[in-house]
Amino acid sequence: MIEEMLKLSDANELQTYIYDAIFKMRHKNVKSQVDKTEKIVEEVYTYIESNYTDSTISLETITSYLNISVSYLSMLLKKRKGVTFNKELVKYRMEKAKELLRFSNEKIVNIAKMVGYNEVYYFSHSFKKYEGVSPKEFRINA
Incomplete structure (x- = not known):
């Protein structure tokens, strides 16, 4: 130089x-x-993919795992992807639930647990909010 x-x-x-x-x-x-x-951001999505079945997964658990602050990760996801961590987690879980409802005969209560929901009622409520129909209706129409 x-x-x-x-x-x-x-x-x-x-x-x-x-x-x-x-x-x-x-x-x-x-x-x-x-x-x-x-x-x-890639690590967040990888973490969700690997841990979505864990009902205790939260913004706090992932920020602890990545060793960054909650506010920094929240800002980063909002800025880079336009979404919140919780919305991405719910989206991933719901898409997995839809696959299971389409391609398995597993009971809805079991599917709820498989995608990280301990309570089938809360799962059904979240699914209907996300998809516009209940898990049972989705399965019938799939």
């Missing part, structure tokens, strides 16, 4: 060279931050 600067013929070229170098460094730093936040 110093050798390149010594080859420049005047102050204007030197100034342009320095501005370009600063711009490149700032761009690299911003890209590094974006990569870091994308990695965290």
Whole structure:
């Protein structure tokens, strides 16, 4: 870098060279931050995929796992994906429940437990809110 600067013929070229170098460094730093936040978001989705059956999964458990603050992760998900952790968790669980309702003969109470709900009533309520029909109606129409 110093050798390149010594080859420049005047102050204007030197100034342009320095501005370009600063711009490149700032761009690299911003890209590094974006990569870091994308990695965290990917880790959240991987964690959900691996742990959605656990009825105790929460924003607090995942932030503890990732060693970041609740507010930082909440802000990150909202900014990068436009969603909250709880909405993503419910979405993942409901999509898994829909698969099970379509392709298995498992009882609804068992499906509720398989996707992380201890109470079948709460599962049914959440499913109807998400899908617009009860799990039983969904299965009949699937």
